Amino acid sequence: MKLKKHYFEDIQLFPNKASIFWSLVAILFLAFLPGLVKTYYLSIVNLMALNILVALGLNLLVGNTGQISLGHAGFVAIGAYAAALMLKAGLPFIIVLLGAGTVAAMVGAILGIPSFRLEGPYLAIATLSFGMAVTIIIGRIDILGGRMGMSVPRIDLSWTGLKYDIALYYVFALITVIMIIFTRNILKSRIGRAFQAIRDSDVAASVVGILLAKYKTFSFAISAFYAGMAGCLWALYLQFVNPGSFNFMMSILFLATIVLGGLGSVTGSVMGAIVMTWLSLQLEKIVEIPFFGEVFVTFTGYFMNPSGIANITWVATGLILIAVIIFEPMGLNGLWLRTKRYWKLWPF
Amino acid sequence: MIAQILINAVVAGSIYALMALAMVIIYKASEIPNFAQGEMAMISTYITFVMLQVYGFSFYPALLVTILFAFILGFLFEFAVIRRAKDPNLLGYIIITLGFQMVLFGLAGWKWGSDQRTFSLPFSSSSVIFRTDQYAITEHNMASIIIAILVMAGLYILLKYTRLGLAMKAIQQNKNAARFNGIPADRIMGFSFGISAIVGAVAGILVAPVSTLDPTMMWDPLLKGFAAAVLGGMKSLPGAIIGGLLLGLIENLFGYYISLEFKAVVAFAIIILVLFVKPSGLLGKHYTKKV
Numbered sequence: 108m109k110l111k112k113h114y115f116e117d118i119q120l121f122p123n124k125a126s127i128f129w130s131l132v133a134i135l136f137l138a139f140l141p142g143l144v145k146t147y148y149l150s151i152v153n154l155m156a157l158n159i160l161v162a163l164g165l166n167l168l169v170g171n172t173g174q175i176s177l178g179h180a181g182f183v184a185i186g187a188y189a190a191a192l193m194l195k196a197g198l199p200f201i202i203v204l205l206g207a208g209t210v211a212a213m214v215g216a217i218l219g220i221p222s223f224r225l226e227g228p229y230l231a232i233a234t235l236s237f238g239m240a241v242t243i244i245i246g247r248i249d250i251l252g253g254r255m256g257m258s259v260p261r262i263d264l265s266w267t268g269l270k271y272d273i274a275l276y277y278v279f280a281l282i283t284v285i286m287i288i289f290t291r292n293i294l295k296s297r298i299g300r301a302f303q304a305i306r307d308s309d310v311a312a313s314v315v316g317i318l319l320a321k322y323k324t325f326s327f328a329i330s331a332f333y334a335g336m337a338g339c340l341w342a343l344y345l346q347f348v349n350p351g352s353f354n355f356m357m358s359i360l361f362l363a364t365i366v367l368g369g370l371g372s373v374t375g376s377v378m379g380a381i382v383m384t385w386l387s388l389q390l391e392k393i394v395e396i397p398f399f400g401e402v403f404v405t406f407t408g409y410f411m412n413p414s415g416i417a418n419i420t421w422v423a424t425g426l427i428l429i430a431v432i433i434f435e436p437m438g439l440n441g442l443w444l445r446t447k448r449y450w451k452l453w454p455f
Numbered sequence: 456m457i458a459q460i461l462i463n464a465v466v467a468g469s470i471y472a473l474m475a476l477a478m479v480i481i482y483k484a485s486e487i488p489n490f491a492q493g494e495m496a497m498i499s500t501y502i503t504f505v506m507l508q509v510y511g512f513s514f515y516p517a518l519l520v521t522i523l524f525a526f527i528l529g530f531l532f533e534f535a536v537i538r539r540a541k542d543p544n545l546l547g548y549i550i551i552t553l554g555f556q557m558v559l560f561g562l563a564g565w566k567w568g569s570d571q572r573t574f575s576l577p578f579s580s581s582s583v584i585f586r587t588d589q590y591a592i593t594e595h596n597m598a599s600i601i602i603a604i605l606v607m608a609g610l611y612i613l614l615k616y617t618r619l620g621l622a623m624k625a626i627q628q629n630k631n632a633a634r635f636n637g638i639p640a641d642r643i644m645g646f647s648f649g650i651s652a653i654v655g656a657v658a659g660i661l662v663a664p665v666s667t668l669d670p671t672m673m674w675d676p677l678l679k680g681f682a683a684a685v686l687g688g689m690k691s692l693p694g695a696i697i698g699g700l701l702l703g704l705i706e707n708l709f710g711y712y713i714s715l716e717f718k719a720v721v722a723f724a725i726i727i728l729v730l731f732v733k734p735s736g737l738l739g740k741h742y743t744k745k746v
Contacts, residue, residue, distance in 0.1 A: 175546055221731040227545050228488035229730055232678075232685050236723030239678065243720050355674060359553050366550050412568040418670075421561030428554030432547045433539050 118295045120288065137280045141273045149276045150344075151388060156279040157340040158380035162364045163290045163373065164333025169362070170371030171294065172326040173306030174222065175231045178238025179361045182331040184353035185241060186211045186338020188251055191259045191348050200262045204282070207339035208332040215331025219324035238358050246350040256349025259342045279340060286333065291373050293329070302326055306371075360387075363428050369440025378439045386427075390420040458590040460707050466596045468703025469603035473658035474680020475687065475695035476610065480651040482689045483627045484644055486545070490552040491532065493677025494559035495652050496659030497670060499525040501567060503660055504574055504668055514577050521660070522653050529652030533645040563670040571667035580664050599661045606657055607696060613650070614692075623647055675719070679706075682726045688739020698737065 111117050121127045141149060161183060168174050190207040198206070218237055222230055246254045264274035293299045301322045304312035313319050342348050360383070368379020394400040394416065407416050435441055474492065481489045502524045506517035536555055540547060580595035614620035622643045625633040634640045662676050683702045687694025702722055710718035729737070 169546065173546075175549065177549075221727055224734050225730055228482070228549075228689055229685055229734060231488060231549060232681050233727050233730060235678065236682065236726060240720045240723050243717070247716050356557075359557070362550065362553070370546075407565070411565050414570075415565045415568040418561040418564030418569075421557045422565065423561075425554040425557030425559075425561060428550055428557065429536055432543055432551050432554070433536075433541070436541070436543060436547060 118292075120291070134284070137284070140280075141276060146270075146272045149272055151384065153276060153279045153340075153344055155381050155384045156283040157337045157344060158361075158364060158384050159283050159377050160286055160337035160340065161334050161361050162368065162376040162380040163286060164330040164337075165361050166365045166368075166371065166373070166376040167290065167293070167302065167333070168326050168330035170365060170369075170375070171299065171306060172302040172323065173309075174323060174326060175227070176234040176327075176330070177231050177355075177358050177362065178234035178236070178241070179330075179334050180353040180355070180357035181238035181241035182211045182215060182334035183338040183341060183357070184245060184348075184350065185214055185331075186335030187342040187348045187353075188245060188338075189335065190339035190342045191257055192251075194260050194262065194342070200278075203262075204336055204339050208335040211335025211338065212328040212332035215334075216324050216328040218331075219327030220320075222327060223320045223323040235355070235358070238353075239355060242350040242353050252349070254350060256347060256351075259346045259348060261346065262343065275343065279344075282336065282340070286336070287373060287377065290333075290376075294373065298322070298325065303371075360424070363424055365438075367427060367431055367438055369438030369443075372440045374443065375438055375440035378443070382439065387420060387424070390423055391417065393419055456589070456711070460711050461704075462590055462592060462596060464704040464707040465700065466599045466703070467707065468700035469600055470658050470661050470676060470699075471679045471683045471702050472696045472699025473603055473606060473654055473661070474676050475683035475699045476607070476692060477651040477655035477658065478680055478684040479687075479689060479692055479695045480610075480647055480654065482684070483692075484623065484647040485537070485548075487537065487548040487552065488681070488689070489648075489651070490549065490677070491556040491559060492651070492655050492680070493673030494556045494563070494670075495525065495528055495532070496655035496662075496676075497673040498528065498559050498563055499652070499656035500574070500659035500663050500668060500672075501563060504572065504663075518660070521656055525652040525656035526649035529648035529650070530645040532652075533648040537648075538641060538644075560670055567670070569670055571669040574663040574668040576660070576664050595661075595664055602657060602661060606654055610650075610654070610692070619643070619646060679722060682722055685726055685736055686729055688736030690740075691736070691738040694736060694738030701737075 116122070121130065140152065161179060165176065165179050168176055186207040189210040190203050193203040193206055218234070222233060225233055245251055251257060261271065262275075262278075264271055264278070267274045267277070269277070294302075301312070301317045304315070304317055305319060305322055305326075309319055364379045364383045365376055366379070367383055368377070369375025394404055396403075403419075404413075404416070407413050431438055437444070474496075477492050477496075478489060481487055481492075499521050503517050503521045506512040506520050507514065512520070532555060536551060537548070540551060543551070576595070576598075578594035578598035580593050582594050583591045584594055584597060585592040612620075614624060622633070622638045623646070625636070625638055626640050626643050626647075630640050633643075658676060658680070659673060662672060666672050666675075679702060680699070683698035684695050685698070686702060687696070687698030702725075705725055706718055706722050709721045713721075
């Protein structure tokens with residue numbers, strides 16, 4: 108095994124030639140994807156991209172800093188509404204994107220201030236109630252459309268000379284790739300190491316001179332920034348925002364995403380978001396699967412209520428959550444690392 | 456009018472207190488905040504509903520079946536899910552209970568659909584048993600308070616005077632020491648989950664007639680119960696009761712005097728404020744973490 112001798116070797120983006128190669132393959136794949144698949148699949152990729160953004164931010168907070176948040180849908184909602192208002196005002200997209208993130212980050216910092224005194228279940232209930240409160244408050248404000256929500260105008264992408272869907276896909280992909288690299292760099296920096304020290308032992312971290320209040324608040328703010336950006340993309344994606352969609356279950360699904368992917372790893376966030384998005388779309392049309400779907404419908408007809416068949420999504424997601432914690436607490440990332448280690452020595 | 460507000464506050468507060476008690480029983484025994492509590496109560500309430508409407512049981516046998524079901528559900532949750540996890544941290548436990556919550560939510564929606572049903576009990580919320588020009592007490596109000604007091608008294612007797620209660624207190628203090636003294640700690644833990652599920656189920660049966668019976672009916676009571684438990688200190692049973700009543704009182708006073716629309720939010724705002732001032736809750740003892 109090769110040992111790292113210099114700090115530079117730890118922080119460089121591409122540690123070896125293979126990683127350059129695979130990154131190039133990934134970039135090329137993303138670049139040529141619109142030519143390969145239908146527009147419908149591009150919208151799925153867009154959904155994956157915004158889930159990746161939330162997962163990256165949430166994983167920084169939960170996986171790397173060890174602070175539990177059950178209210179991330181609240182940050183997404185704030186970002187989405189901020190973006191919707193700014194887009195209606197006709198601001199340019201890049202300002203809207205950063206603005207939505209910044210608004211969410213400021214709220215995150217405010218929420219982070221009480222949270223540095225709380226831990227465990229107390230933090231869970233505080234963030235949970237934050238998430239609930241945000242949607243209730245938004246639903247009562249008339250300028251935001253109340254419970255009915257509001258529509259979001261399209262952004263102007265005609266200068267690219269592409270169809271709107273394809274141009275939007277490139278926007279989503281570019282933002283996601285930039286944020287993945289950004290996250291990875293945060294984790295390799297002083298801030299990221301401070302986060303991990305706090306996660307492993309906050310007392311030890313404060314003894315070596317890490318300001319707990321500062322870094323915990325910071326972690327909340329960064330995490331909320333990601334969620335706010337994802338909210339902006341969400342508003343663009345659906346062209347409509349309403350408070351009902353940012354409910355308690357959405358927050359739990361975000362948590363489920365990073366648990367499935369693997370806590371505390373960027374690869375895990377990406378894998379978790381991709382698999383979770385794909386899975387929830389597949390589960391929605393479970394009755395169309397050839398043999399299994401029929402068995403399923405018959406079973407439902409005999410014992411269950413046919414109108415509630417969509418609820419199988421919840422059952423499956425819940426079972427996945429339980430199974431991940433019981434069988435593979437590291438998530439997909441752990442599985443991936445183990446597979447890699449196994450094949451490294453494969454023939455022997 | 457203030458008398459009516461107080462009555463509503465005590466009724467809401469006793470339901471929150473029951474949910475908080477269910478939460479605290481488990482948290483004291485295992486340090487797990489059980490997010491599946493609400494859904495377990497919801498499923499149990501559906502069992503009562505099915506017993507009453509489909510199989511035509513009268514109320515008390517249906518209640519008995521529900522209590523038995525709730526106990527088995529809680530015990531199975533501990534036995535089949537919680538116990539199988541290999542030494543997870545707090546986040547892992549939260550994820551497991553959230554996962555179980557989703558499974559139950561999905562199963563209930565799958566079995567009974569998401570349409571709202573009306574759920575009627577022998578004590579209805581429309582017939583008034585006592586009325587002055589200032590206030591009115593309905594049968595449901597009276598029954599809620601009486602049942603809550605009965606459950607609390609039952610818990611007190613259970614913990615104070617029975618061997619099971621003694622064993623539960625022993626594993627709450629130190630699981631390994633209890634095990635060395637011959638207490639079957641795992642089984643007692645399962646019983647704790649079962650008893651907690653019963654308390655939750657009673658809360659669910661009391662909630663259903665005033666709201667409606669649908670799979671999301673316990674979300675709000677769960678969060679309020681959780682908030683009440685946090686307010687009283689997660690490890691204190693009297694704290695849970697006081698927290699529940701206090702929460703009901705604050706919420707109803709705020710709803711009447713300031714704003715009905717933001718009634719649901721104020722409870723959470725107050726929780727965050729209380730936690731900011733006293734992070735271990737009103738009656739909780741603050742432990743400094745040993746390193």
